[in-house]
Amino acid sequence: MLNIIGTIFSGAIIGVLARFFFPGAVDMGLLATILLGIGGSVLAGWLAHRGQPGFNRAGCLASVLGAMGLILIGRLLF
Incomplete structure (x- = not known):
């Protein structure tokens, strides 16, 4: 339960x-x-672990960069 709250x-x-x-x-x-x-x-963890399957969390800076990449992808697609 605390892991879910921490993730959120x-x-x-x-x-x-x-x-x-x-x-x-x-x-x-x-x-x-x-x-x-x-x-x-999740995106930054996946890229850091070279696309291996599984849920890999990344560091804070990489996570922010991954989220910014998702914003960019969203703007390009929509």
Whole structure:
């Protein structure tokens, strides 16, 4: 239970930092920000472990960069 709460909390912090450092306005709600942070962490962990399957969490800086990459991909696709 605490692992889930910790994941949500760290996802919120990482998502807010990614939105802050990304140039331009990023319009999304709290739930989308949390999911962005969690997704950025998973993406950075996956890239750091060279695409090996499994849930790998990365460091804070890599997670923020991964979340910023997800924002960029989202803007390019939509």
